[in-house]
Amino acid sequence: MAEKYVLGYSSGTVSEPVLWKLIKDFNIQVNILKASISPGLEGSLLVELHAEQEPGDLEKALAWLDSIGVSCVSVAKRLSWNEEKCADCGACTGICFSSVLTLDRETWKLQVDKDKCVACGNCVKACPFGCFTLDFGE
Ligand code: SF4
Ligand code: SF4
Structure with missing residues (x-):
């Protein structure tokens, strides 16, 4: 089942192809619900993330996001x-x-x-x- 998250981009990561890498490298299905991003500035994305194959892929993807400085907050908060x-x-x-x-x-x-x-x-x-x-x- 897809879960909602808010991804927070800093000015250093806002131009990175983060969602493409989530899909390609981690087999994560990404559904963008809302976006607020300006090139070179901070931004936020509300997304639904779903691991297409292995449930563990989502944990790996979240750890990768953290490692590159993209915050990922569950809307369960x-x-x-x-x-x-x-x-x-x-x-x-x-x-x-x-x-x-x-x-x-x-x-x-x-x-x-x-x-x-x-x-x-x-x-x-x-x-x-x-x-x-x-x-x-x-
Ligand atoms: S919660 Fe109230 S005090 Fe705080 S920023 Fe908003 S309007 Fe101002
Ligand atoms: S009210 Fe909710 S959505 Fe709006 S800024 Fe605060 S935490 Fe974010």
Whole structure:
């Protein structure tokens, strides 16, 4: 069964043919669900990954991604938002490529639609007040 992951590219890896290598070298079926990548800049890909032949191929592929500096986060992670600490500054809204985080145009309060979250972690880094955390549900 295919599982969803968010791949995080640094400026050094964004031009590499990473998905092609996943398919060719590791026999991984890749389905791109969402992409936010600019040449020479950081980027994120939401993908479904499925090992076509051996289940162990997926573990090898994930280890290879880590070795080349491409982060790979399972969407099984879950987002927590501390509304009490939130100052509604809006700093997190521009970095969420899943449109989870928006400011209400009437109240100017942050709205969080957790159902759209793909657990990329961008907002965790972006919030100056540490309002977001991701847990693994363990
Ligand atoms: S982790 Fe944060 S930035 Fe990433 S999709 Fe979820 S709400 Fe958006
Ligand atoms: S960056 Fe933090 S404080 Fe600012 S709106 Fe987002 S959650 Fe609230």
